[in-house]
Amino acid sequence: MTSEYATFGLVPAMRAGGVLSDGAYQMHRDFLDFEVNGRPLLPRLADLDAVSPLASDLGPTVFAEQVRGLLLETGSPLDGGRYVIYGCPECEGLACGAVTAVIERDGPDIVWRDFLWQTDRTTPDPERDGYHGIGPYRFHGDQYRAELTRLLHSADAHDLSAHRRVLLIGRRAALLAKLAAALRRTGLGAEITLDAVGAHAGELRRYGVVFFGRTIRQDERDAVRDAFAKARSDAVFITGLAPIVPLLVAQVEQALDRTPPDRRRLVRLAARGGEALVEVASECRVRLAAHRLDRLSRPHTLDVYDAPLSPGVHRLPLPPKAARGESFLVARTTDTVLTAAAVP
Incomplete structure (x- = not known):
């Protein structure tokens, strides 16, 4: 011993x-x-x-x-x-x-x-x-x-998830309802509103992520940010990449991750010219999925990679149909999620 x-x-x-x-x-x-x-x-x-x-x-x-x-x-x-x-x-x-x-x-x-x-x-x-x-x-x-x-001896030491709530702000009620339901199925709290400006400061501080739908104007976003700043909230603000629920859930997970950068295994994700660029700090299994909207705005998902990667930068070819139209990538390890919009 x-x-x-x-x-x-x-x-x-x-x-x-x-x-x-x-x-x-x-x-x-x-x-x-x-x-x-x-x-x-x-x-x-x-x-x-x-x-x-x-x-x-x-x-x-x-x-x-x-x-x-x-x-x-x-x-x-x-x-x-x-x-x-x-x-x-x-x-x-x-x-x-x-x-x-x-x-x-x-x-x-x-x-x-x-x-x-x-x-x-x-x-x-x-x-x-x-x-x-x-x-x-x-x-x-x-x-x-x-x-x-x-x-x-700490009353709230077990509650590491004090900010594990997401505030959804948008006008597309059906999409937000589906997103809220999906977040709750994964164990996260989610509420929907059109206006958070008049909310109590203590309530605003309970949210870890504020999600804006793509139809929310910039001046409306600025007003919400100001309200959270006055409440001394450390919430992260994100704007939905596309009306694809699994993609939006991944965006929220990425925003919730407060792990110091030097302790993350999945470091970077980008998509350009028909290939994905993935950087990992230590060997780990990486799952890569492509999400896209077709010409009729219907969502499609395709698994493109699922295997261990060694430390370093990797260029992974994408199937042609994974990068058609408005498309996005989600890279996932057990403890990290990254999202990226594909650049033609």
């Missing part, structure tokens, strides 16, 4: 939601990731689509139970002193698979060791299912407990 100490911390993270090309909905989840030696732990686990037990949409009681479990104040939920470190973002069971680890005291220290991929309550084979090269980690007990105990 390692005798070297690692630092322990907690950092906000996001699992991006969305409407996928097959019509399925992917849940948006905000959570706290574990930071080991100054780096988030989740990105080191083979591009895993998962969340930690410290998720924002857990009730305060359940959230506190998760914290106390990590503090070893309660018994381990799995055999062998094992705890779930990352689980399925769509459900709570082990059947979809989870990353578990032994968490134990060693004198005044806390040790995380033997990271495994587990799909039931039976302990898996370490050679076959172990995360080799991840851990063991030895943490100073005082620092470890201070980071987690801080969450128990």
Whole structure:
């Protein structure tokens, strides 16, 4: 077992939601990731689509139970002193698979060791299912407990999604209703209005994103921006790229992402001359979808890429029908979404 100490911390993270090309909905989840030696732990686990037990949409009681479990104040939920470190973002069971680890005291220290991929309550084979090269980690007990105990004494520490609401402003009622319904299906709050200027400042500060329909005039947008500025809101303002609901949901997800640029795996997306330019900072699976409107303003979606990409800039050819007319691209990893309009 390692005798070297690692630092322990907690950092906000996001699992991006969305409407996928097959019509399925992917849940948006905000959570706290574990930071080991100054780096988030989740990105080191083979591009895993998962969340930690410290998720924002857990009730305060359940959230506190998760914290106390990590503090070893309660018994381990799995055999062998094992705890779930990352689980399925769509459900709570082990059947979809989870990353578990032994968490134990060693004198005044806390040790995380033997990271495994587990799909039931039976302990898996370490050679076959172990995360080799991840851990063991030895943490100073005082620092470890201070980071987690801080969450128990903060009334809103579990609510990482305080700004996970979207205000939709526009005149196309049918489109906005569909967009609001889609956002709610992914776990985001969404309200529709024609005029937010007279709203109470406290209400405006609850929104993380303000979405303008394309028919909203510039002077109307400026008035809304001024109202949010006077309310001291840090909301992000976006204008819909096109009346395509999955594309607009992706725009909202992109606007909600407050991850520092130096920690993002998906860095840049552009589309020009029949190819997509995708830049990634570290190896990850990238899914690329094209959205377009035909001459009758009917939306079409086409999956154009789904595979891992190595760090660097990649030029991916687009099928001719993906770039016809008014077209757009959505690039997605487990934690990041980028959108871009295609330039002929």
